[in-house]
Amino acid sequence: MKSDTAKPDGVTRVLQYVSLDRRQLLKGAAGLGLVGAAGLRSGTASAATALKYLGWEGYDSFLAAGDFGKSDGLTLQKTFISSADEVIAKLRLGSSQLDICTPYFIHDGFLAEQGMLEPIDLAKIPNFSKINATILRYCEPNMKVKDHWYAVPMTYGSICMLYNADLAATPTSWTDMLKPEYKGKCAITADYVGNIFAWARVAGIEQPNRMTKAELTKVTDLLIDLKRNHLRTIAPSYGDLVQLLSSKEVVISQGWEPVPTWVGEAAKIKVAYPKEKSMGFIEGYAIGKGAAHVDEAHRFINNALSKDGQLAGATANSMPVVTDEAMQATDAANKAIYDYDHLDDYLAQKTMIVPMYPLESNGDLAIWDNYQEAWEKVLKS
Amino acid sequence: MSSIRSRDVAAVAPSFLVWTGFFFAPILYLLVVSFWRVRQYKLVTDASFDNYLLAAGEYRHAIVFTLVLAALVGVVTTVFAFAMAYMIRFHAGRFGNVLLFIALTTLFGGYLVKIYAWKGLLGSTGIINQALLAAGLISEPISWFLYSPFAVVITLVHFLLPYALLPINAALRGVDDAPIEAARDLGARPSRILIDVILPQCERGILTAFALAFFVSAGDYVTPQLVGGTDTFMIGNFIQSQFVNRMNAPVGAALAFATLLMTLFVVALVSLLYRRILKACAT
Numbered sequence: 001m002k003s004d005t006a007k008p009d010g011v012t013r014v015l016q017y018v019s020l021d022r023r024q025l026l027k028g029a030a031g032l033g034l035v036g037a038a039g040l041r042s043g044t045a046s047a048a049t050a051l052k053y054l055g056w057e058g059y060d061s062f063l064a065a066g067d068f069g070k071s072d073g074l075t076l077q078k079t080f081i082s083s084a085d086e087v088i089a090k091l092r093l094g095s096s097q098l099d100i101c102t103p104y105f106i107h108d109g110f111l112a113e114q115g116m117l118e119p120i121d122l123a124k125i126p127n128f129s130k131i132n133a134t135i136l137r138y139c140e141p142n143m144k145v146k147d148h149w150y151a152v153p154m155t156y157g158s159i160c161m162l163y164n165a166d167l168a169a170t171p172t173s174w175t176d177m178l179k180p181e182y183k184g185k186c187a188i189t190a191d192y193v194g195n196i197f198a199w200a201r202v203a204g205i206e207q208p209n210r211m212t213k214a215e216l217t218k219v220t221d222l223l224i225d226l227k228r229n230h231l232r233t234i235a236p237s238y239g240d241l242v243q244l245l246s247s248k249e250v251v252i253s254q255g256w257e258p259v260p261t262w263v264g265e266a267a268k269i270k271v272a273y274p275k276e277k278s279m280g281f282i283e284g285y286a287i288g289k290g291a292a293h294v295d296e297a298h299r300f301i302n303n304a305l306s307k308d309g310q311l312a313g314a315t316a317n318s319m320p321v322v323t324d325e326a327m328q329a330t331d332a333a334n335k336a337i338y339d340y341d342h343l344d345d346y347l348a349q350k351t352m353i354v355p356m357y358p359l360e361s362n363g364d365l366a367i368w369d370n371y372q373e374a375w376e377k378v379l380k381s
Numbered sequence: 382m383s384s385i386r387s388r389d390v391a392a393v394a395p396s397f398l399v400w401t402g403f404f405f406a407p408i409l410y411l412l413v414v415s416f417w418r419v420r421q422y423k424l425v426t427d428a429s430f431d432n433y434l435l436a437a438g439e440y441r442h443a444i445v446f447t448l449v450l451a452a453l454v455g456v457v458t459t460v461f462a463f464a465m466a467y468m469i470r471f472h473a474g475r476f477g478n479v480l481l482f483i484a485l486t487t488l489f490g491g492y493l494v495k496i497y498a499w500k501g502l503l504g505s506t507g508i509i510n511q512a513l514l515a516a517g518l519i520s521e522p523i524s525w526f527l528y529s530p531f532a533v534v535i536t537l538v539h540f541l542l543p544y545a546l547l548p549i550n551a552a553l554r555g556v557d558d559a560p561i562e563a564a565r566d567l568g569a570r571p572s573r574i575l576i577d578v579i580l581p582q583c584e585r586g587i588l589t590a591f592a593l594a595f596f597v598s599a600g601d602y603v604t605p606q607l608v609g610g611t612d613t614f615m616i617g618n619f620i621q622s623q624f625v626n627r628m629n630a631p632v633g634a635a636l637a638f639a640t641l642l643m644t645l646f647v648v649a650l651v652s653l654l655y656r657r658i659l660k661a662c663a664t
Binding site: 088231234240 | 422439440442500504505506524527606607611612614619622625626627628
């Protein structure tokens with residue numbers, strides 16, 4: 001039976017309940033077995049070097065494109081995350097254990113300042129120069145600290161609106177989800193940062209990352225009303241959102257640009273950018289401080305920025321690319337989703353790239369923990 | 382004498398290590414952590430009861446809701462499991478073991494598979510709604526089948542049924558036929574035999590089944606997340622959030638211990654009620 005849902009090779013940013021890397025385990029076991037069988041006689045054979053990758057499933061697809069590293073015995077030992085905050089936790093437990101990771105873009109700065117990331121040696125990433133100038137300009141405030149880059153951008157996107165074009169009119173505002181006709185037919189994901197951003201903008205807050213506690217309370221109340229009186233559910237992952245949209249349980253939702261491709265022909269899902277803007281992000285690779293394979297990690301990251309690397313990620317997951325040559329080389333389907341010719345418009349008008357939220361108490365401003373607390377309050381209501 | 386002592390120590394050492402490594406040490410560590418706090422994602426080791434006060438205040442409703450839902454799952458699962466075990470023991474004859482085997486094979490299906498199967502069954506376009514629509518019993522899909530407490534209960538009951546079946550089945554197999562036949566010969570009705578003869582002898586199996594279903598449900602966070610909708614966030618969701626999203630192990634640990642204490646209280650209460658009810662119903 002032919003599936004009517006286009007499935008990405010590696011579904012990205014999808015909640016994982018079990019993260020097993022059996023293939024790598026088997027490869028390792030087979031390698032050990034061969035070494036044992038050879039009685040360690042071969043002085044020329046070199047053992048495979050496994051770099052530890054921690055990040056969203058799918059974000060790894062740029063790194064090893066074209067069987068990169070295979071001839072040198074370099075492999076990626078992947079662990080996928082279910083929450084962006086997991087990267088911080090793992091870096092805290094031992095940054096040297098992570099050769100390559102994908103921190104949430106707003107975390108890059110404070111992770112670097114707290115000494116958990118290696119500065120990127122741009123001389124070892126010649127493809128860095130191919131990154132689109134607009135992308136670089138927007139990610140620099142988050143990824144560059146004191147003249148050093150601590151992350152290398154590889155894709156971008158936004159927490160935008162999605163709607164079923166057959167069953168709903170094109171939304172122009174996040175508040176369209178409150179319309180009576182969509183009661184019980186709308187959904188959001190558990191991406192609380194994106195949710196708080198969206199409804200802060202609805203509340204008229206110019207800088208959602210610099211809210212006062214009173215403003216955050218107002219936003220929390222808006223989200224509570226949305227949750228209690230309008231939502232069908234809060235999708236725990238994009239995989240679940242795809243299912244909700246495919247089955248038409250939900251006709252309007254918060255989401256992410258690749259989702260319509262994943263839904264495929266099951267439903268006519270389209271992207272919309274509300275007038276209040278969507279939270280934009282530019283994602284990047286970073287290297288854990290003191291990692292065992294810093295040079296090799298640079299090589300993989302350089303490969304991710306090669307034309308083949310960029311196109312591999314774009315093809316596997318319908319994600320956008322960040323280098324000029326890849327932008328020109330992507331297929332029509334990818335170009336139809338991402339308007340590379342008007343990146344400034346996308347990053348300045350449709351979306352908004354925000355810096356990290358305050359971590360320490362600073363007058364009346366809400367700190368990061370207040371945002372997380374606010375989201376829990378929404379869930380508890 | 383000393384060699385006997387050495388042998389004794391050697392004999393219990395593996396067990397001691399397992400108990401210590403897998404149970405006592407982690408629990409003790411989490412208990413200690415539950416009194417600490419986190420500042421900028423770092424543990425600060427100054428002890429206080431603040432986390433427990435938070436659990437009793439901010440999370441009280443989530444804990445109570447969880448206990449009620451888990452108790453409902455525990456009761457429904459135990460009743461269904463008892464009915465299945467009763468049939469296997471007294472009515473299925475030589476097919477009893479086959480039925481038990483069939484029930485246990487569902488364990489191989491996996492937890493997430495069952496959750497997604499119920500999502501498919503209960504959704505607006507799911508089989509159940511479509512069948513009801515086709516039969517003309519409803520005019521539009523019933524939305525509360527999915528993303529509701531009902532969906533959480535039905536999914537957890539289905540998942541936990543084989544586990545609950547095992548202790549009740551074992552207990553029923555231990556019930557001797559002689560007193561049942563004697564009661565029957567003396568003219569006791571089936572319901573009287575059940576209350577006076579069978580249920581008292583199955584107490585341990587029934588309470589074990591309830592406790593198993595109750596504890597697992599009370600600690601679950603995946604099922605409410607996937608089929609629970611907007612109104613069914615259980616305490617497990619908040620414990621997970623504290624550990625994973627907020628990286629606040631102290632609050633997460635305090636919530637876990639507060640929930641553990643409350644679940645132990647509920648199980649003790651149910652045990653007491655079970656005995657009281659049986660006593661009150663006894664002739």
